[in-house]
Amino acid sequence: MPELACRNVIVGAGAMGAAAARALASRGEPVVLVEQFAIGHDRGSSHGAARIIRHSYADPVYAGLMPAAFRAWRELEAAAGVSLFVRTGGVSFSTPDVDYVGRVASCLAGLEVPHRRMTGAEWNRTNPAFGVRADSDVVFEPDAGMLAASRAVALQVDLARSIGGETVTVLERTPIRSIDLDGDRPVVVAENLRLRADRLIVTAGAWTERLFPMLGVPLAVTRQRVCYFRPADPTPYRIGRLPVFIAMGAGPLEAFYGMPDLGGAVVKAARHGGLATNPDDDDRAVTEDDATIVREFLRGCLPVLADAPLAFTETCLYTSTPDERFVVDFLPGRPDVIVASPCSGHGFKFSCLIGRILADMAIDGSCSLRPAGWGLAGEES
Numbered sequence: 001m002p003e004l005a006c007r008n009v010i011v012g013a014g015a016m017g018a019a020a021a022r023a024l025a026s027r028g029e030p031v032v033l034v035e036q037f038a039i040g041h042d043r044g045s046s047h048g049a050a051r052i053i054r055h056s057y058a059d060p061v062y063a064g065l066m067p068a069a070f071r072a073w074r075e076l077e078a079a080a081g082v083s084l085f086v087r088t089g090g091v092s093f094s095t096p097d098v099d100y101v102g103r104v105a106s107c108l109a110g111l112e113v114p115h116r117r118m119t120g121a122e123w124n125r126t127n128p129a130f131g132v133r134a135d136s137d138v139v140f141e142p143d144a145g146m147l148a149a150s151r152a153v154a155l156q157v158d159l160a161r162s163i164g165g166e167t168v169t170v171l172e173r174t175p176i177r178s179i180d181l182d183g184d185r186p187v188v189v190a191e192n193l194r195l196r197a198d199r200l201i202v203t204a205g206a207w208t209e210r211l212f213p214m215l216g217v218p219l220a221v222t223r224q225r226v227c228y229f230r231p232a233d234p235t236p237y238r239i240g241r242l243p244v245f246i247a248m249g250a251g252p253l254e255a256f257y258g259m260p261d262l263g264g265a266v267v268k269a270a271r272h273g274g275l276a277t278n279p280d281d282d283d284r285a286v287t288e289d290d291a292t293i294v295r296e297f298l299r300g301c302l303p304v305l306a307d308a309p310l311a312f313t314e315t316c317l318y319t320s321t322p323d324e325r326f327v328v329d330f331l332p333g334r335p336d337v338i339v340a341s342p343c344s345g346h347g348f349k350f351s352c353l354i355g356r357i358l359a360d361m362a363i364d365g366s367c368s369l370r371p372a373g374w375g376l377a378g379e380e381s
C-alpha cells in the first residue's frame with residue numbers, strides 16, 4: 001500500500017477540521033484534510049442552516065472565550081468577504097428553582113456584554129410571541145445571533161484550498177480505518193493509502209472513539225432530532241422579531257433551544273440531548289413522539305408555535321463528555337498527535353477559534369487561548 005509523507009494531516013472535515021485546515025494554510029503550512037464522506041455531508045454534527053452564537057454562558061470559562069470567538073468569526077467574514085453571522089438577540093430563561101440565568105447574567109456582567117435581566121412576565125410583554133412562566137428568570141443578550149453552519153464549513157475548506165493552493169489536499173470519501181502509532185510518526189490508514197504525518201490532528205466528531213478507543217474520556221454519541229415548524233403567520237418569528245432562545249430545565253433532558261430561520265418562513269426548535277446512537281446508522285427519523293416532546297416545550301414558551309405544522313425535520317449528532325466540557329489535547333506522550341472533540345452540543349460557535357488553537361498547538365506546541373480544562377485528564381495544573 002502506498003505511504004505518503006505529509007507535514008500536517010487532519011482527519012475529519014466538519015466545523016473543527018475545516019477551521020483547522022484554514023488556520024494551518026493561513027500560517028503557510030501544507031495540509032492533507034481527509035473526510036470519510038463528501039465535504040458538506042449531513043451525517044455528522046456541523047450541517048444545517050444555522051447555529052446559535054452567544055456570550056450567554058453560565059460557565060465563565062466558555063463565556064470568557066466568547067469575545068475571541070466572535071472576533072474569529074468576524075475575521076473569517078472579512079477574509080472571505082461574506083457574512084456568516086446574523087444578529088438576532090438571544091434570550092435565556094429558566095424557572096426560579098434552576099440555578100442558571102443568574103450565573104449567565106453574572107458572566108455577561110463580568111464581560112461587560114450588554115444584557116437585560118427580567119422576569120418572565122416582563123419578557124412576555126417585551127416579546128408577545130412568548131408565553132413563558134411569569135415567574136421565570138430571564139436574561140436577554142442583544143448581541144447574540146446565528147451562524148450559517150453548513151456555509152461556514154464549506155467556506156473554510158474553500159479558503160484553505162485557495163490560500164494553500166497545491167499545498168492543500170482534500171481527500172473526500174476516504175474513511176480512515178485506523179491510526180498506527182507504533183512508529184516515530186503517526187500513520188493514518190485508509191483502504192488503499194497510508195499517510196505518514198509529521199503532525200496529526202483528529203477532529204472526527206462522533207467517530208473519535210472509533211479511532212482512539214483508549215482515550216480515557218467517555219464520549220457519548222447521541223442523535224438529535226430537530227424540528228422546523230411553519231407558523232401560519234411567520235411575521236412574529238422572523239429575524240429581528242424572534243431572538244434565538246434557550247430554556248434550561250432542572251434535568252439532563254430538560255433543556256430546549258430554537259431560532260428563527262435565515263429564510264424567514266420556519267422556526268427551528270429542539271431538545272438539547274437525545275438517546276445514544278451508533279454514528280454509522282443513517283437514521284434520519286424524527287417521529288411524532290419526538291415532535292410532541294418539542295411541542296410540549298413550545299406550549300410553555302411560544303404557545304402559538306406549539307400547534308404549527310412541521311415543515312421538515314433533521315437529525316444531527318452530539319459527541320458529549322459527561323460535564324459537556326471540550327477535549328482539545330495532545331495524546332499522552334505524542335506531541336505530534338492532537339485529538340479535538342469540542343462538541344457536547346455547543347461547539348460550533350467556538351469552531352473558528354478552535355481552528356486557530358489547533359494550528360497553534362500543532363505548529364508551536366501550545367496555544368495560550370486553550371483553557372486548561374480541555375485536557376484529556378480534565379483540569380491541568
Ligand SMILES: Cc1cc2nc3c(=O)[nH]c(=O)nc-3n(C[C@H](O)[C@H](O)[C@H](O)COP(=O)(O)OP(=O)(O)OC[C@H]3O[C@@H](n4cnc5c(N)ncnc54)[C@H](O)[C@@H]3O)c2cc1C
Binds near residue numbers: 046340
Ligand atoms: C442539532 C445540533 C444543534 C447544535 N446547535 C449548536 C448551536 O446552536 N451552537 C453551537 O455552538 N453548537 C451547536 N451544536 C454543536 C456543533 O454543531 C458541534 O459541536 C460541531 O459541529 C462539532 O464539529 P466537529 O467538527 O467536531 O464534528 P463533525 O462536524 O461531525 O466533524 C467530524 C468529521 O469527521 C469525519 N470523520 C469521522 N471519522 C472519520 C474517519 N475515520 N475518516 C475520515 N473522516 C472521518 C466525519 O465524517 C465528520 O465530517 C449543535 C449540534 C447539533 C447536532
